[in-house]
Amino acid sequence: MLFDSLLEALKKLVRVDIQDFEIFSKDLQHVQLKKNEIWEQEDKISHFMGFVKSGLLRQYSNKDGVEFTTNFFMENDFAGNYVSYETQTPSTTITAALEPSELFVIPFSVLQAYHRSIPSTKEAADLIGKTKLLQVHERNSSLLMNTPEERYYQLVKEKPALLNRVPQYLIAQYLGIRPETLSRIRKRHKN
Template sequence: MDRIGKHIASLFKLSEEQVSVFLSAFSREELKKNDVFMEEGKICNKVGLIESGLMKCVFHKHGDEIIFEFAFENNFISDYYSFVTDTPSAKEIKCIEDTTVYVITKEKLKKLGRSHPFIEGISRQMNEKLFLRMHDRLKSFLLDSASERYMKLMSERSDLVQRIPQYLIASYLNVKPETISRIRKKNTL
């Protein structure tokens, strides 16, 4: 079983056969840096699973990008709101690095779920994980200082500092780039 298969097996407690069934409906795509995975204004009808690389989900406001989230290896990526509601996406999903992603359409996922009941369990678990991640992010915005949010990000994914420009990290944390510089300086003393 490859790395993605092992990750899926571990994440959802699946057998090798179940992983094979699940991943059989995905197609592998090679995207380049700056390629758009999901366009703003289009209905999102797909979910990606990143094998390698890095993507950003952004809202556009007055010509500025506001980072909603980053997605990297072993993360699922989609505009879940658009996916569930069949409404045009308010955000864009774009590659920060060359990215290899496994993609499944909503139609294929539904078809797979009809013929394999364990897929419903995967869907439920994905929904729960997404809800918990968004809850933690919102809670952090409401209760944590900019420094605490930065330190949490670094403790969870310290490699992101090397992979993501400071101004994008600042946007994700909803602070100015200078604030990130001050936080870094303070924490290296």
């Protein structure tokens, strides 16, 4: 019941043995975040892999007092700064809740121990990593090759649900433009 959504998400990646999953799930920590509460701070190496049971999170950086949103994590997304963990470099981003959120969280070190005893955990982790890798590449291409307007409509197409839940100025941050500009882009395509 509690872990149903995680189980479903994993089933989409690998064949899951229920016994294994029950053992595994005992090591999951349950994190509850209030709105605006920070899950992971910057400047330290990330130690956790998370799964969003409910809610919505935002990953962002600060540059000279200006915030840039680098990612959103919604329910059923795998969240976490795996770049920081994988490369053992301090995170340059903050991850905080935009809505009250519930996460299941596992220390990377514990997860890696499971990689030996339950190989499908490694398979799944690798697949998640590959998906993230593909995403970050696509974001690169998009930032390099597309106009802000194109990026916006790509987002509308790919994550329509986000737009109703995230303030526009954060969408603008994610797209790399000012809120006023996003407002005008939207206006152009009304009527």
